[in-house]
Amino acid sequence: MTFLAIDIGNTRLKWAMYDAPRPGAALLAHGAEFLEHIERLAEGPWSKLPAPTHMLGCVVAGETARRRVHDQMELMLGWNFEPQWVVPSVHEAGVSNGYEHPLRLGADRWVAMIGARHHILQRGNERPLIVVMVGTAVTVDALDAQGNFLGGLILPGHGIMLRALESGTAGLHVPTGSVTPFPKNTSDALTSGGTYAIAGAVERMYQHLYLHCSMEPACVMAGGAGWKMVPSMTRPFELVDNLIFEGLLVMAQQRWGQDRVPQGVVGVR
Numbered sequence: 609m610t611f612l613a614i615d616i617g618n619t620r621l622k623w624a625m626y627d628a629p630r631p632g633a634a635l636l637a638h639g640a641e642f643l644e645h646i647e648r649l650a651e652g653p654w655s656k657l658p659a660p661t662h663m664l665g666c667v668v669a670g671e672t673a674r675r676r677v678h679d680q681m682e683l684m685l686g687w688n689f690e691p692q693w694v695v696p697s698v699h700e701a702g703v704s705n706g707y708e709h710p711l712r713l714g715a716d717r718w719v720a721m722i723g724a725r726h727h728i729l730q731r732g733n734e735r736p737l738i739v740v741m742v743g744t745a746v747t748v749d750a751l752d753a754q755g756n757f758l759g760g761l762i763l764p765g766h767g768i769m770l771r772a773l774e775s776g777t778a779g780l781h782v783p784t785g786s787v788t789p790f791p792k793n794t795s796d797a798l799t800s801g802g803t804y805a806i807a808g809a810v811e812r813m814y815q816h817l818y819l820h821c822s823m824e825p826a827c828v829m830a831g832g833a834g835w836k837m838v839p840s841m842t843r844p845f846e847l848v849d850n851l852i853f854e855g856l857l858v859m860a861q862q863r864w865g866q867d868r869v870p871q872g873v874v875g876v877r
């Protein structure tokens with residue numbers, strides 16, 4: 609059994625191939641393509657893969673992007689699985705969706721929260737949890753210790769913040785700068801402003817959640833630009849690069865975990 613996991617964000621498609629559809633499976637291959645290069649997948653990185661038997665993905669980049677990926681899969685000889693895409697629900701894998709309209713939550717946020725909760729539970733006690741994803745947009749989602757998703761923030765990512773300032777002003781066209789506490793040039797002022805805007809939003813959510821749960825939250829961060837945030841965070845954060853894939857593996861196991869030991873056999877010697 610081989611499992612293909614796909615995450616289509618607004619900037620890049622990330623994919624990973626595992627030897628089984630369950631957490632802990634061995635990673636066989638992985639890659640990322642900017643959305644404008646989706647058409648390279650079949651002839652390029654996917655051409656060397658064994659045929660997946662199962663596939664699960666999440667997409668927030670729209671129907672056209674998903675269709676372009678389906679077209680690539682159809683070009684692959686021997687790929688016969690039915691593509692499945694995550695639809696956020698009211699409850700899955702120990703996480704309850706507190707969104708007013710659960711279906712309107714970004715599928716990537718839902719998968720990341722399920723991955724993060726699984727990740728944290730594996731490492732110890734139930735704790736409140738902050739899940740930060742730094743991609744095209746930034747999302748900051750809060751879960752209580754019981755796995756209830758309480759709500760989350762959406763803010764612009766680094767690129768969108770810079771482009772918005774560039775296009776809305778006459779004098780802000782400068783190269784990328786450094787993050788510093790007291791920026792003394794325009795480049796550093798813009799780069800630091802964006803980074804601390806994200807760090808500040810996360811800190812605020814941390815305080816909200818701490819107050820709500822009376823218990824220190826654990827913090828998990830992911831996304832293509834997550835590494836940029838690490839030095840500027842005000843709380844200890846764990847960077848989990850494959851957070852979405854961990855979530856997809858947890859969900860895949862619920863769908864196809866037929867390798868489970870049959871009931872009644874456990875413990876029999």
Ligand SMILES: Nc1ncnc2c1ncn2[C@@H]1O[C@H](COP(=O)(O)OP(=O)(O)O)[C@@H](O)[C@H]1O
Pocket residue numbers: 616617618619620621742743744745765766767831832833
């Ligand atoms: N070559 C690159 N590799 C990784 N991250 C990049 C690269 N170029 C830009 N980035 C940063 O990562 C962000 C995209 O991260 P990603 O997680 O792929 O976003 P999304 O999930 O929204 O597609 C960009 O907005 C940018 O800040």
Ligand SMILES: CC(C)(COP(=O)(O)O)[C@@H](O)C(=O)NCCC(=O)O
Pocket residue numbers: 617618619668712713714715716717742743744745746747762
């Ligand atoms: C917030 C997002 C744009 C993040 O997208 P990304 O940065 O991962 O490309 C995406 O999760 C989305 O479109 N969400 C739907 C709206 C919502 O979650 O409320």
Ligand SMILES: [K+]
Pocket residue numbers: 616617618716741743831
């Ligand atoms: K994403």
